[in-house]
Amino acid sequence: MKTQKKRSDCPVSFSLEAFGDKWSLLIVRDLMLKKKCTYGELAKSDEKIATNILAARLLSLEENGIIQKLEHPDSKAKVLYQLTQKGMDLIPIIVEINLWAEKYTDIPEKRKELLAQMNADKEGFIKNALKELELNL
Known part of the structure; x- marks a missing residue:
């Protein structure tokens, strides 16, 4: 993993350098909800991310240790x-x-259905999402 140069010692600033651009959290969202995705599936998100930006954000997220690449079966x-x-x-x-x-x-x-699940049991929703993702690791 590449060592990230920090702009400052502020935790918020450091975090935003890792995932704070316009697209990175949307990619994380898609991977959270779909578990595993291909480049093509990520490119088809509702937000219509340009392919060059998607490639750059995937590389940045990978370099920051937030995502990993796996062989497609x-x-x-x-x-x-x-x-x-x-x-x-x-x-x-x-x-x-x-x-x-x-x-x-x-x-x-x-x-709204997804938000209703989050509102009904936020901690349970998070635990369930983490459990499902951990099963795929």
């Missing part, structure tokens, strides 16, 4: 991306961001 031309333990430790942050957004924005109907 069906194709040598493809790889699977998966959260590492360091990446899975971001799940509570993703949950809190979702709940914060629900409080301050209009949420589409298709997202």
Whole structure:
């Protein structure tokens, strides 16, 4: 893993350098919800990330130890991306961001079920998500 040069000793600043750009947490979100993904699946996210940016963010997340590449079982031309333990430790942050957004924005109907699960039992939701991801490690 590449040693990251820090702008300052502030934990918030250091964290934002690792995953604070416009796209990285969306990639983590997709890997959290889908467990393992290919490049093509990530490229098809609702946010329409440009392929060059997706490639750069995947590389950055990998260099920061947040994701890892795995061999695809069906194709040598493809790889699977998966959260590492360091990446899975971001799940509570993703949950809190979702709940914060629900409080301050209009949420589409298709997202409300997931938010209802988070609201009903936030700790249980996080534990279940982590358990499912750990089974895939």
